[in-house]
Amino acid sequence: MPWWGWVALGVVFVGAVAVAQWRGWIELRGTNQGRGSGNGAFGFADEVFHPTKHEAQKIAAIENELPAPAPAPGDGRLDLEAGRVRIELPDER
Structure with a gap:
């Protein structure tokens, strides 16, 4: 085969990879939005050829995110007019 x-x-x-990303057939942005999925350059192959593994990675990434705690009754006043809620977390060091 010649060089060209x-x-x-x-x-x-x-x-082909660009069209597949644009059409939504594959997802190259990773499963956890920028923190490194560990799949490397060919991570889309998991989504195409092993979709259950890809879905499990997405679910694991979602389950690892911790939500902010809800305000408790003794937390003080909320500034609802300004549209802000301030939640102070204790220092656990």
Whole structure:
């Protein structure tokens, strides 16, 4: 195969990946939005060829996020007119 054949093959591959991302067939942005999914450059292959693993990774990432605690009755006054709620977390050091 001549050198331009390899270049054309690379362009077709990159174009196919770009179209698949645009159409929503694959997700290259990762399962946990920017903290590193550990899948590497070919992480989309899990979504295409092993979708149960991909879904399990998305669920695990969601379950690991901790929500902010809800205000308790003894927390003090809320500034609802300004649209703000201040929650002070105790220092656990």
